[in-house]
Amino acid sequence: MKIEFINLQKQYQSYKDSINREITEVLESSAYIRGDKIKSLESALSAFTGCDHSIACSSGTDALILALMAIGLKPGDEVIVPTFTFIATAEAVAFLGGVPVFVDIEAESYNIDVEKLEEKITRHTKCIIPVALFGQTADMDVINQLAVRYSKKYGSKIYVIEDAAQSFGATYKGRKSCNLSDLACTSFFPAKPLGCYGDGGAVFTNDGELAEQIRIILNHGQTQKYVHSRVGINGRLDTIQAGVLLAKMNHYEDEISKRQVIAKYYSDHLKTVKTPRIEPGYTSVWAQYCVRSENRDKLMEKCKIRGIPTAIYYPIPLHMQEVFKSLGEKAGSFPVAEMMAKEIFALPMSAFLELGEQKYIVEALNEE
Numbered sequence: 001m002k003i004e005f006i007n008l009q010k011q012y013q014s015y016k017d018s019i020n021r022e023i024t025e026v027l028e029s030s031a032y033i034r035g036d037k038i039k040s041l042e043s044a045l046s047a048f049t050g051c052d053h054s055i056a057c058s059s060g061t062d063a064l065i066l067a068l069m070a071i072g073l074k075p076g077d078e079v080i081v082p083t084f085t086f087i088a089t090a091e092a093v094a095f096l097g098g099v100p101v102f103v104d105i106e107a108e109s110y111n112i113d114v115e116k117l118e119e120k121i122t123r124h125t126k127c128i129i130p131v132a133l134f135g136q137t138a139d140m141d142v143i144n145q146l147a148v149r150y151s152k153k154y155g156s157k158i159y160v161i162e163d164a165a166q167s168f169g170a171t172y173k174g175r176k177s178c179n180l181s182d183l184a185c186t187s188f189f190p191a192k193p194l195g196c197y198g199d200g201g202a203v204f205t206n207d208g209e210l211a212e213q214i215r216i217i218l219n220h221g222q223t224q225k226y227v228h229s230r231v232g233i234n235g236r237l238d239t240i241q242a243g244v245l246l247a248k249m250n251h252y253e254d255e256i257s258k259r260q261v262i263a264k265y266y267s268d269h270l271k272t273v274k275t276p277r278i279e280p281g282y283t284s285v286w287a288q289y290c291v292r293s294e295n296r297d298k299l300m301e302k303c304k305i306r307g308i309p310t311a312i313y314y315p316i317p318l319h320m321q322e323v324f325k326s327l328g329e330k331a332g333s334f335p336v337a338e339m340m341a342k343e344i345f346a347l348p349m350s351a352f353l354e355l356g357e358q359k360y361i362v363e364a365l366n367e368e
């Protein structure tokens with residue numbers, strides 16, 4: 001059997017007519033940048049998340065840069081991030097001259113350990129970026145409360161930006177990811193739970209002033225045509241991508257349910273590996289279904305021989321990356337993340353993964 005890690009081809013074939021129609025409309029309109037489709041997408045994103053302001057942008061990484069610029073991150077400001085995440089979470093901070101301050105993760109949910117977070121807050125902390133890793137949010141209420149408490153203590157606001165690149169559509173105590181903190185950033189990279197056909201992302205907030213600044217920053221700091229109030233970037237989403245997303249959003253709730261059924265099948269049937277925990281009151285969109293084993297390399301090899309693709313997210317925690325060497329963190333300082341990097345691996349996941357394929361994967365892993 002030959003299994004796809006994420007079956008994007010089957011997804012395209014299933015929604016082909018509506019996706020092609022959306023793309024054709026953009027081509028016929030000649031509005032390739034901005035235009036009505038971007039507005040329709042932003043309305044759809046707001047309706048979906050419940051957030052007042054949804055701002056489409058060029059990628060998840062740019063979404064983080066836009067959010068950090070909007071809160072006024074200055075060189076030397078500290079930003080607290082988990083050490084076990086995709087590079088972009090900390091890269092956006094460092095790119096703007098901020099100092100990433102790493103925190104270890106919690107072993108069952110893979111998310112930032114809120115008990116270890118508090119001791120990293122200082123009077124230089126500008127922001128906390130919890131990541132909703134693999135599709136499940138962090139404990140956002142506790143993190144928001146910590147931010148409020150220390151904002152009062154130090155007399156300057158500590159923002160919370162949810163890195164929701166992997167969790168668009170997930171819920172936390174009945175509320176949607178992307179609508180749980182001051183700001184949130186998601187990604188529409190093709191492999192994310194909701195992906196377009198190139199790069200794309202969005203920033204979410206309920207703060208009208210921050211939203212206005214983000215719209216200005218993503219368009220070269222422009223307030224009116226050729227009038228510029230601040231330094232910005234070219235951070236716009238291509239209009240064709242908005243069309244693709246609008247077509248795919250019609251099927252997204254259904255896809256999320258299917259992903260959840262597949263994840264449950266994995267969790268109920270896998271015997272030889274540690275399966276992920278979803279906290280009570282949370283739902284995941286399963287950007288990745290990641291398991292842990294001390295025999296990871298053997299199991300991955302076994303999968304490979306049987307035509308089952310697997311992947312490692314992430315093999316090197318951020319505090320051990322060359323790019324962050326100057327921060328002075330040592331191997332051994334974040335034991336959970338370091339253990340995770342050695343044991344974790346991801347199994348195929350998409351709404352189009354068939355039951356026969358799921359059975360085949362489970363049997364391969366369970367076999368002694």
Ligand SMILES: *Cc1c(COP(=O)(O)O)cnc(C)c1O
Binds near residue numbers: 062188189199
């Ligand atoms: C994918 C990802 C990003 C970056 O998104 P891009 O659209 O690829 O720029 C940021 N943070 C996390 C956690 C991600 O998984």
